[in-house]
Amino acid sequence: MRTIERYKLINPGDKILIAVSGGKDSLVLLHILSELRKKYNFYLKGVTIDLGIGDYSKRYIEKVEENYEELKVEYEIVNVKDEIGLTISDAVKGIRRRAPCSICGTIKRYVLNKVAYEWKFDKLATGHNLDDILSVLLRSYVRGDYQQALKLYPLLPGRDKLVTKIRPLAETPESDIALYGKIKGINFLEEKCPYSVNSKGLVHREMLDILERESPSSKLSMLRSFYNVYMPALESYYSEKSAELKYCKYCGMPASDDTCSVCKIVARVRKY
Numbered sequence: 635m636r637t638i639e640r641y642k643l644i645n646p647g648d649k650i651l652i653a654v655s656g657g658k659d660s661l662v663l664l665h666i667l668s669e670l671r672k673k674y675n676f677y678l679k680g681v682t683i684d685l686g687i688g689d690y691s692k693r694y695i696e697k698v699e700e701n702y703e704e705l706k707v708e709y710e711i712v713n714v715k716d717e718i719g720l721t722i723s724d725a726v727k728g729i730r731r732r733a734p735c736s737i738c739g740t741i742k743r744y745v746l747n748k749v750a751y752e753w754k755f756d757k758l759a760t761g762h763n764l765d766d767i768l769s770v771l772l773r774s775y776v777r778g779d780y781q782q783a784l785k786l787y788p789l790l791p792g793r794d795k796l797v798t799k800i801r802p803l804a805e806t807p808e809s810d811i812a813l814y815g816k817i818k819g820i821n822f823l824e825e826k827c828p829y830s831v832n833s834k835g836l837v838h839r840e841m842l843d844i845l846e847r848e849s850p851s852s853k854l855s856m857l858r859s860f861y862n863v864y865m866p867a868l869e870s871y872y873s874e875k876s877a878e879l880k881y882c883k884y885c886g887m888p889a890s891d892d893t894c895s896v897c898k899i900v901a902r903v904r905k906y
């Protein structure tokens with residue numbers, strides 16, 4: 635509630651679509667937003683993507699359905715193959731040189747934005763937590779990709795075909811989410827995705843954990859100083875350079891050049 639109010643994430647009457655994966659973060663967020671529906675007066679619907687990652691997909695879909703039904707939240711399961719013509723397994727096999735999570739992340743962001751736009755939702759809520767955001771921030775520092783860092787605010791306003799994104803757990807450490815899930819007895823999938831094994835983000839998370847152990851509250855203070863000090867400076871720097879929003883010539887969705895990153899993935903896999 636503190637994060638929702640501090641960053642004005644929810645307005646009365648909002649139509650909010652929540653992306654639920656079956657892991658603890660998104661399921662904890664589903665339980666919290668479902669509980670807050672009356673207090674903040676908004677409509678909530680869930681969406682889960684069937685990524686087509688073998689039996690793992692079946693198992694997390696079962697879990698999310700149990701939770702949606704327990705909470706009486708309307709939901710839809712969207713099949714990634716129906717949306718882009720490929721499963722995540724097809725894409726990962728077709729593009730060996732790129733990390734599976736990077737391919738999957740690009741595709742998930744695209745599909746979630748597309749359905750939220752087509753279903754006319756005001757906002758798309760995701761379960762990204764403090765540790766997720768800081769690990770992306772650290773990676774963007776290392777790569778010098780500061781424009782990426784500008785997308786890490788709890789509220790990312792939309793425009794045209796880009797739906798507004800909200801991250802109500804942005805200031806909540808992963809350990810608190812795990813504890814909340816345990817206390818509330820939330821039934822989530824403990825099994826890890828088969829592609830998560832060599833995920834690069836793990837090293838950055840370990841570094842952040844060391845920092846937090848040595849100096850408690852470092853994580854939150856790092857995030858707040860980024861939001862309050864660095865972000866405004868970066869915003870004014872990039873606003874002078876930012877280009878007009880372009881649209882993909884194949885699918886019509888927003889893109890940074892004339893072909894969006896998902897249509898590029900599809901073309902590489904199909905070897906156009």
Ligand code: SF4
Pocket residue numbers: 685734735736738739827828829830
């Ligand atoms: Fe996708 Fe990686 Fe998450 Fe698996 S672990 S669902 S490949 S982002």
Ligand code: ZN
Pocket residue numbers: 882883884885886887893894895896897
């Ligand atoms: Zn496209």
